[in-house]
Amino acid sequence: xxxxxxxxxxxxxxxxxxxxxxxxxxxxxxxxxxxxxxxxxxxxxxxxxxxxxxxxxxxxxxxxxxxxxxxxxxxxxxxxxxxxxxxxxxxxxxxxxxxxxxxxxxxxxxxxxxxxxxxxxxxxxxxxxxxxxxxxxxxxxxxxxxxxxxxxxxxxxxxxxxxxxxxxxxxxxxxxxxxxxxxxxxxxxxxxxxxxxxxxxxxxxxxxxxxxxxxxxxxxxxxxxxxxxxxxxxxxxxxxxxxxxxxxxxxxxxxxx
Amino acid sequence: xxxxxxxxxxxxxxxxxxxxxxxxxxxxxxxxxxxxxxxxxxxxxxxxxxxxxxxxxxxxxxxxxxxxxxxxxxxxxxxxxxxxxxxxxxxxxxxxxxxxxxxxxxxxxxxxxxxxxxxxxxxxxxxxxxxxxxxxxxxxxxxxxxxxxxxxxxxxxxxxxxxxxxxxxxxxxxxxxxxxxxxxxxxxxxxxxxxxxxxxxxxxxxxxxxxxxxxxxxxxxxxxxxxxxxxxxxxxxxxxxxxxxxxxxxxxxxxxx
Numbered sequence: 326x327x328x329x330x331x332x333x334x335x336x337x338x339x340x341x342x343x344x345x346x347x348x349x350x351x352x353x354x355x356x357x358x359x360x361x362x363x364x365x366x367x368x369x370x371x372x373x374x375x376x377x378x379x380x381x382x383x384x385x386x387x388x389x390x391x392x393x394x395x396x397x398x399x400x401x402x403x404x405x406x407x408x409x410x411x412x413x414x415x416x417x418x419x420x421x422x423x424x425x426x427x428x429x430x431x432x433x434x435x436x437x438x439x440x441x442x443x444x445x446x447x448x449x450x451x452x453x454x455x456x457x458x459x460x461x462x463x464x465x466x467x468x469x470x471x472x473x474x475x476x477x478x479x480x481x482x483x484x485x486x487x488x489x490x491x492x493x494x495x496x497x498x499x500x501x502x503x504x505x506x507x508x509x510x511x512x513x514x515x516x517x518x519x520x521x522x523x524x525x526x527x528x529x530x531x532x533x534x535x536x537x538x539x540x541x542x543x544x545x546x547x548x549x550x551x552x553x554x555x556x557x558x559x560x561x562x563x564x565x566x567x568x569x570x571x572x573x574x575x576x577x578x579x580x581x582x
Numbered sequence: 583x584x585x586x587x588x589x590x591x592x593x594x595x596x597x598x599x600x601x602x603x604x605x606x607x608x609x610x611x612x613x614x615x616x617x618x619x620x621x622x623x624x625x626x627x628x629x630x631x632x633x634x635x636x637x638x639x640x641x642x643x644x645x646x647x648x649x650x651x652x653x654x655x656x657x658x659x660x661x662x663x664x665x666x667x668x669x670x671x672x673x674x675x676x677x678x679x680x681x682x683x684x685x686x687x688x689x690x691x692x693x694x695x696x697x698x699x700x701x702x703x704x705x706x707x708x709x710x711x712x713x714x715x716x717x718x719x720x721x722x723x724x725x726x727x728x729x730x731x732x733x734x735x736x737x738x739x740x741x742x743x744x745x746x747x748x749x750x751x752x753x754x755x756x757x758x759x760x761x762x763x764x765x766x767x768x769x770x771x772x773x774x775x776x777x778x779x780x781x782x783x784x785x786x787x788x789x790x791x792x793x794x795x796x797x798x799x800x801x802x803x804x805x806x807x808x809x810x811x812x813x814x815x816x817x818x819x820x821x822x823x824x825x826x827x828x829x830x831x832x833x834x835x836x837x838x839x
Contacts, residue, residue, distance in 0.1 A: 370657075371627030371691045378781075379790040400627075400692075404792065409778045431704060433824050434628045435657075440691075443824075447688060447773050476837075483836050486829035488771065509833045511825040514745065516704045521666045524635075533636040535661065562833055564826035567690050567700075568768040569819040572743035576766045576819055579740050580733075 329355035329417035329481055332406050332445070336366045336399040336424065336437030339384060339392065343423035346466045347455065348387055350473045351420060354481065358416065359384075359392035360406040362399060362437075367426070369437040371444070372398045381405050399441035407448055418481055419445035422455035423473070425464055429456075429494045429549040429559060430513040430541065442490035443565050451480050452490040458553060459497035468504065469495045472558055476507075485562070492561040496553055508557040513548035515541045586612035586674035586738055589663050589702070593623045593656045593681065593694030596641060596649065600680035603723045604712065605644055607730045608677060611738065615673065616641075616649035617663040619656060619694075624683070626694040628701070629655045638662050656698035664705055675738055676702035679712035680730070682721055686713075686751045686806040686816060687770040687798065699747035700822050708737050709747040715810060716754035725761065726752045729815055733764075742819070749818040753810055765814040770805035772798045 331351045335344040339361035351357045363380070380396035393410060395402050403419065424438040433439045438454045445452035455473055457464055476493060485491060492512075496504055519537040526532055541550040549559035588608045592601040596618035608614045620637070637653035650667060652659050660676065681695040690696045695711045702709035712730055714721055733750060742748060749769075753761060776794040783789055798807040806816035 365633060368630045368632040369627075370629045370697065372629040372655075373625045373627070373692050374792060375625040376622060379778075379792060380787075381790060398629075401792070404776050405778060405790070408776045409780075409790070431822065434697075434700070434704075434822060435630050440627065443691070447691075479837060486826065486832055489826050489829055491833075492824075507837055509830050509837060511827060511830065512823055514823060519661050519665045521636075521662060523666075530637075533638060533662070533666070535631060535636060535658070560833065560837065561824075562826040562829045563824040565688065565691060566769055566771060567749075567818075567820040567824075569743065569746050569821035570768060572746055572819045573766050573768065575743055576748075576817065580736060580764055580766060580817065 331355040331357050332416040332419045333357055333359045334399055334402045334419065334421045334441045335361050336369060338362050338365045339394045341425065342463055343425050346470065347420055347423050348390060350470055350477065353474065354477055357390050358406065358410065359387060359390055360395060360402045360410060362402060363394040363396055366398055366437045368435050369398045370435050371400055371440040374398060374401050399437035400444045403441050403444040415450055418477065419450050419452040420455065420477060423466060424456035425462060426460040427456055427458040427494055428454065428492060429553060430515050431517065433492055433512060433563060439492055439563065443563060446488055446490040447565050451485045453477065453480060453493055454490060455493050457495045457497065465498035468498050488564055488566065489562045492563050494549060494553055494559045496556050502556045504558060505556045508552035508559055510549040510552050510559045510561050511547055512561050513541050513543040513550040515543050588612040588614050589673040589676045590614055590616045591656055591659045591676065591678045591698045592618050593626060595619050595622045596651045598682065599720055600682050603727065604677055604680050605647060607727055607734065610731065611734055614647050615663065615667065616644060616647055617652060617659045617667060619659060620651040620653055623655055623694045625692050626655045627692050628657055628697040631655060631658050656694035657701045660698050660701040672707055675734065676707050676709040677712065677734060680723060681713035682719060683717040684713055684715040684751055685711065685749060686810060687772050688774065690749055690769060690820060696749055696820065700820060703745055703747040704822050708742045710734065710737060710750055711747060712750050714752045714754065722755035725755050745821055745823065746819045749820050751806060751810055751816045753813050759813045761815060762813045765809035765816055767806040767809050767816045767818050768804055769818050770798050770800040770807040772800050
């Protein structure tokens with residue numbers, strides 16, 4: 326049987342520790358193609374490059390692996406991989422990450438990692454975004470490699486529901502609290518509390534740094550935040566259908582009748 | 583009674599014809615605050631600026647209107663408006679657009695216009711993204727002004743369902759086919775077919791332009807695409823809950839048992 330073709334993308338850039346870890350696992354399971362940003366693209370969400378041109382150049386940083394670095398966003402990488410590098414051929418699986426930092430709860434919307442996976446789902450390709458709740462560029466990832474492999478094997482074997490990408494978040498490494506297992510969850514409905522720090526540049530002009538804090542306001546027990554807080558891996562199935570189907574009848578009353 | 587406070591944002595930039603039209607309508611209904619990108623930000627989706635600093639400077643281009651131009655994305659504009667300009671105070675309504683070009687079907691994911699509206703919904707503010715199916719920078723908008731006003735009035739009066747932003751798309755101006763009315767719709771589940779045009783720069787290095795075509799593969803009658811094709815305004819309620827709740831039980835079977 327032919328080996329599955331696995332496309333690896335990310336948003337931290339082609340040289341990051343996270344994508345290197347993901348490539349190592351993917352090589353154990355199939356033929357690997359890497360198309361990843363040439364610089365960090367965190368927080369790019371579902372952005373695409375339409376007002377500027379794009380670069381796509383071959384890279385030899387991963388021995389024995391066909392790899393390209395791209396000047397665009399994570400979603401651009403998926404589009405270029407499918408429509409240019411693979412000439413329209415579908416990979417059997419797209420994996421994105423491993424992101425340095427959580428993409429649980431509302432962060433799924435800002436995440437380039439997850440947007441790349443969702444773009445693959447739009448193309449009808451089974452897709453998984455992997456994120457680790459540790460922002461350090463050299464984050465310990467040894468504790469999650471076997472789970473990454475197990476989740477990828479599961480999806481290669483059983484597929485995913487149509488139109489779905491999986492948002493997988495791993496607890497950070499902890500000697501005291503090893504990972505207990507996997508929970509299928511819903512996205513916690515909460516938000517970041519932003520703070521804008523005002524500074525002056527050397528010319529006296531003001532500028533801002535955005536930072537913020539996430540606090541979970543969702544009291545449900547079935548959320549990704551609760552799973553992670555209890556040392557479980559969270560898996561949230563994500564859809565690219567943004568329609569709030571349940572509110573269509575109310576809007577018909579409000580707008581039409 | 584105090585006038586409602588209406589925050590106006592967009593993704594085509596603070597000088598665009600679309601935001602100027604939207605400001606004109608908003609001024610008839612309330613006090614207006616404008617925070618918009620200082621340059622075009624089309625296709626930025628839900629991107630935020632986290633690796634770089636941000637500029638936010640006052641602008642006097644709209645007489646009698648408090649306005650700021652921002653170096654960041656449409657979502658950055660909403661965050662800066664809420665947490666810096668308004669010091670956390672909630673506007674009564676956020677309107678985004680009027681976008682020069684359609685944001686129906688899957689384009690809702692790539693759209694900075696809609697992401698700004700969705701960011702407002704995350705903050706618990708009633709929000710509407712307006713888009714016109716005409717990409718021209720000087721698109722005719724006279725035929726939609728009364729509908730923009732009517733939809734804004736309706737939302738100011740009745741609110742929107744919790745966690746929802748409205749994605750409103752208008753047919754382009756047509757003398758033969760005037761707008762017939764409003765349809766509440768679901769997002770057509772379809773995708774763009776991308777084409778990457780390869781070129782050589784003056785140094786012989788290749789680069790790419792992304793372009794593409796949208797074709798509606800969704801055969802349902804209740805989609806935004808069908809409404810627009812039949813000369814109706816489409817309104818899709820959009821949720822920031824990406825969870826595919828209906829597939830949680832299948833994933834529990836596939837992953838846990």
